[in-house]
Amino acid sequence: MSENKFYQNIPKEKFVFVDDADRLHDKKLETKPVSYFRDVLQRFSRNRASVVASIIILILFLYAIFGPIIGRNNYTTSLTDTMYLNYGKLPPKNKYLAFLGMDGTSKVTLNDPDFQILRGIYEETGMNPVLEVYRAAYTDSTASKTSRFYDIKVDNYYRMGMIYLTFTPAQYADLQAWQDKTGIQVIYPAITDAKQVNANIWYKANPKGIPQLDKDGNFVPIYRTTTPTDTSYTSLRIPQDNDPEKPMAYARVTGTSTTRSYVARVSKYQYFNYRYGFEPSFPFGTTDRGQDIFTRLAAGARFSFMLAILVSSINLFIGAIYGAIEGYYGGAIDLTMERISDILAGIPFIVATTLFQLHMAKHVGVAGALFFAFILTGWIGMAARVRMQFYRFKRQEYVLAARTLGASDSRLMFKHIFPNSMGTIITGSILVIPGVIFSESSMTYLGIINLESSTMTSVGTMLANGKNFLSTYPFIIFFPSLFISLLMISFNLFGNGLRDAFNPSLRGVED
Amino acid sequence: MHNKPRDEAAYSLRKRETQVLKYVVKRVLLMLMVTLIVVSMCFILVKLLPIKPAVQFGKDMQLIEMRREALGYNKPLIEQYFIFLQRSVIGGDWGVSETLYLGQDVWSKFMEKMPATMLVNFYTMIIAVPLGLMFGIYAALKKNKWQDHFISTSVIIFVSVPSYVYAFLVQYFLCFKLKWFPFQMEPGNDLLSWKTFVSLVPAIISLGFGIVAGLTRYTRAELTEVLTSEFLLLARTKGLTRSQTTVRHALRNSMVPIFPMILGEFIGIIGGSLIIEQIFGIPGVGPLYVSSITASPPDYNFFMLLSAFYTLVGLVSGIIIDLSYGFVDPRIRMGSKK
Numbered sequence: 001m002s003e004n005k006f007y008q009n010i011p012k013e014k015f016v017f018v019d020d021a022d023r024l025h026d027k028k029l030e031t032k033p034v035s036y037f038r039d040v041l042q043r044f045s046r047n048r049a050s051v052v053a054s055i056i057i058l059i060l061f062l063y064a065i066f067g068p069i070i071g072r073n074n075y076t077t078s079l080t081d082t083m084y085l086n087y088g089k090l091p092p093k094n095k096y097l098a099f100l101g102m103d104g105t106s107k108v109t110l111n112d113p114d115f116q117i118l119r120g121i122y123e124e125t126g127m128n129p130v131l132e133v134y135r136a137a138y139t140d141s142t143a144s145k146t147s148r149f150y151d152i153k154v155d156n157y158y159r160m161g162m163i164y165l166t167f168t169p170a171q172y173a174d175l176q177a178w179q180d181k182t183g184i185q186v187i188y189p190a191i192t193d194a195k196q197v198n199a200n201i202w203y204k205a206n207p208k209g210i211p212q213l214d215k216d217g218n219f220v221p222i223y224r225t226t227t228p229t230d231t232s233y234t235s236l237r238i239p240q241d242n243d244p245e246k247p248m249a250y251a252r253v254t255g256t257s258t259t260r261s262y263v264a265r266v267s268k269y270q271y272f273n274y275r276y277g278f279e280p281s282f283p284f285g286t287t288d289r290g291q292d293i294f295t296r297l298a299a300g301a302r303f304s305f306m307l308a309i310l311v312s313s314i315n316l317f318i319g320a321i322y323g324a325i326e327g328y329y330g331g332a333i334d335l336t337m338e339r340i341s342d343i344l345a346g347i348p349f350i351v352a353t354t355l356f357q358l359h360m361a362k363h364v365g366v367a368g369a370l371f372f373a374f375i376l377t378g379w380i381g382m383a384a385r386v387r388m389q390f391y392r393f394k395r396q397e398y399v400l401a402a403r404t405l406g407a408s409d410s411r412l413m414f415k416h417i418f419p420n421s422m423g424t425i426i427t428g429s430i431l432v433i434p435g436v437i438f439s440e441s442s443m444t445y446l447g448i449i450n451l452e453s454s455t456m457t458s459v460g461t462m463l464a465n466g467k468n469f470l471s472t473y474p475f476i477i478f479f480p481s482l483f484i485s486l487l488m489i490s491f492n493l494f495g496n497g498l499r500d501a502f503n504p505s506l507r508g509v510e511d
Numbered sequence: 512m513h514n515k516p517r518d519e520a521a522y523s524l525r526k527r528e529t530q531v532l533k534y535v536v537k538r539v540l541l542m543l544m545v546t547l548i549v550v551s552m553c554f555i556l557v558k559l560l561p562i563k564p565a566v567q568f569g570k571d572m573q574l575i576e577m578r579r580e581a582l583g584y585n586k587p588l589i590e591q592y593f594i595f596l597q598r599s600v601i602g603g604d605w606g607v608s609e610t611l612y613l614g615q616d617v618w619s620k621f622m623e624k625m626p627a628t629m630l631v632n633f634y635t636m637i638i639a640v641p642l643g644l645m646f647g648i649y650a651a652l653k654k655n656k657w658q659d660h661f662i663s664t665s666v667i668i669f670v671s672v673p674s675y676v677y678a679f680l681v682q683y684f685l686c687f688k689l690k691w692f693p694f695q696m697e698p699g700n701d702l703l704s705w706k707t708f709v710s711l712v713p714a715i716i717s718l719g720f721g722i723v724a725g726l727t728r729y730t731r732a733e734l735t736e737v738l739t740s741e742f743l744l745l746a747r748t749k750g751l752t753r754s755q756t757t758v759r760h761a762l763r764n765s766m767v768p769i770f771p772m773i774l775g776e777f778i779g780i781i782g783g784s785l786i787i788e789q790i791f792g793i794p795g796v797g798p799l800y801v802s803s804i805t806a807s808p809p810d811y812n813f814f815m816l817l818s819a820f821y822t823l824v825g826l827v828s829g830i831i832i833d834l835s836y837g838f839v840d841p842r843i844r845m846g847s848k849k
Contacts, residue, residue: 463675470679
């Protein structure tokens with residue numbers, strides 16, 4: 001036994017390899033290695049519903065980003081301009097989407113004076129608001145026997161008719177110059193009856209607005225005339241205005257000779273064209289205050305998305321650190337921190353929002369207060385997920401090995417354990433986005449927070465403002481509702497697909 | 512002592528009972544603590560607000576000051592807090608309304624509003640639960656056939672769309688276009704009449720969509736899991752027919768998680784029907800809460816009571832769901848160590 005100890009004396013030549021002939025080799029892999037995220041992507045793209053959902057989300061997202069930029073020329077971006085208030089409740093109209101019924105028309109029942117006004121608009125401007133008459137001059141047994149009614153299809157853009165506007169001499173001259181340049185009639189002759197409130201009644205009518213027709217059934221114009229010496233109007237004239245001795249007056253002049261102003265009857269449709277450079281046509285219609293829904297909704301969506309993404313990333317940050325500390329250290333630290341998050345989780349969101357509104361809205365604004373309310377309790381779900389993952393992985397051999405090699409706590413937590421929870425964290429933080437948008441819209445809808453201002457809006461605000469016009473102008477609420485429904489459905493599908501794709505145990509189970 | 516198997520079983524049962532009891536006590540205590548903390552927080556935050564009424568023509572400031580003094584609003588915050596704990600949290604006297612129903616007792620007003628909320632939720636559950644179960648069972652039995660695909664797709668859509676969007680659709684099509692139902696709930700005190708029920712149908716439909724869809728999804732998932740389990744295969748091999756195994760074995764077992772979900776849903780919906788109550792003009796707790804916040808100045812006594820109420824509702828529904836799991840299924844033991 002003892003000579004064995006002198007092994008350093010064994011000559012080198014005596015050593016031979018055990019298996020020199022067929023040395024063991026690792027077989028080179030024939031397939032390419034698939035990384036975790038590539039595998040996730042592959043399995044995700046196999047789920048057709050989720051792919052469609054992610055495309056829809058992308059479209060909605062692009063709409064939110066580029067919608068306000070496309071609509072930049074749109075008059076709604078103008079903050080100082082209150083003219084847009086006159087263009088409220090216009091239904092959707094777009095020449096490319098007219099086949100969907102977005103042609104700016106609607107079916108209405110009018111009484112006789114209102115119907116005659118439409119006829120008058122057609123006769124004066126040549127733009128016919130009445131597209132189709134379904135039922136003409138019938139009497140309704142429930143109404144007075146003398147009043148007659150018309151069921152018609154009306155173009156709401158042409159129906160706007162005339163409006164009285166007051167101009168300074170410079171504005172008046174500018175408008176006339178534009179008329180000369182484009183050849184479009186905007187200003188129409190003034191009428192003799194200055195008390196007539198409705199700018200559309202340019203014909204002889206009784207105080208109730210019922211026209212007094214001549215014997216052939218035609219309107220009798222009551223245009224105001226002036227003398228040839230009046231040079232305030234030098235632009236386009238309507239065909240009837242052909243008597244050089246008695247030209248028609250195109251504005252009622254008020255004020256003194258130094259501060260003179262002109263009250264003119266202008267065509268609302270063409271005035272829009274003059275003021276904003278394009279004919280009015282709103283693909284999603286306008287709100288009750290005349291804001292273009294297409295631009296406004298995109299701006300609201302942008303705000304909602306921005307808030308949601310910000311909340312989601314901050315929740316991710318706080319939740320990941322909090323959950324990691326809880327899960328890694330366990331014991332008393334875990335218990336204490338769990339109790340704190342239990343208490344915070346017990347606060348209903350509506351209570352938190354209200355308190356933040358009452359206290360902070362003055363200092364950080366309504367949106368800021370809402371943001372803090374989301375942060376207060378939003379991270380708890382994320383922390384719980386991370387904590388769970390830490391409990392699962394912290395006793396695993398590779399972590400023990402790393403610890404034995406002297407890795408620090410923070411290195412163990414964030415380099416070795418944390419990456420395991422990436423899947424649940426990504427899924428979780430993406431699903432926060434629709435949750436935030438939904439909560440925000442609920443709170444604004446209830447009127448607990450008010451995000452409406454000339455520069456800012458949100459999807460919930462648009463819903464809340466539109467609900468009063470549900471039965472009369474349903475398109476005001478339709479597009480925000482459609483947006484939020486599409487968003488919720490596609491985020492849910494997307495989240496489901498993502499969760500399945502990130503779940504390694506489902507690998508190869510599908511199809 | 513433990514050599515006889517019967518003793519062993521009795522011992523473990525007793526042990527389990529004490530475990531569950533311990534868990535229940537722990538959760539309930541935690542719930543009370545959380546509620547107390549939330550209420551205290553609300554109280555202090557509300558009291559920190561400047562709620563002095565503004566000087567205005569026609570207001571007798573001296574009278575207002577006397578009233579504030581009498582109600583104890585001028586005492587130090589800590590003293591007010593202890594009075595609040597003693598009188599409101601323990602004594603149940605939540606004060607009188609300041610703006611909404613001037614001078615009326617907050618608690619009795621709250622109790623007056625409660626039946627309408629309960630009624631809507633009750634009707635909704637009665638209609639939605641059987642429908643949800645039915646669709647879920649049907650989808651599970653037809654798994655991977657077109658019926659299942661149809662139901663599952665609809666469920667995803669219906670579960671995602673917010674309830675107020677349903678409310679708009681229902682109001683527009685059923686109330687406005689077809690004129691089947693009134694826009695708002697029938698006013699009046701006769702809550703249990705047929706007329707009230709008809710006027711509540713739009714609200715019930717709008718609330719019900721999400722619940723039916725959620726329950727369908729849950730039932731389908733649970734039932735398919737049970738249907739593919741081994742004891743069902745055993746039941747089939749021992750000679751039971753497919754319908755026998757489904758009704759006697761699968762359905763019963765799948766009810767274990769479904770039942771607590773229904774219960775928790777019922778309590779949760781009390782807190783969740785806020786918007787629907789607001790839209791359909793139901794004189795319930797939801798609109799009261801919203802108007803207590805949006806009133807100027809906010810009605811803080813209502814706000815305190817209802818915040819406590821909503822906090823408690825949320826916590827109770829969570830506990831019931833967790834507890835019922837443990838009570839109904841002996842395999843799940845809450846709070847057990849690994």
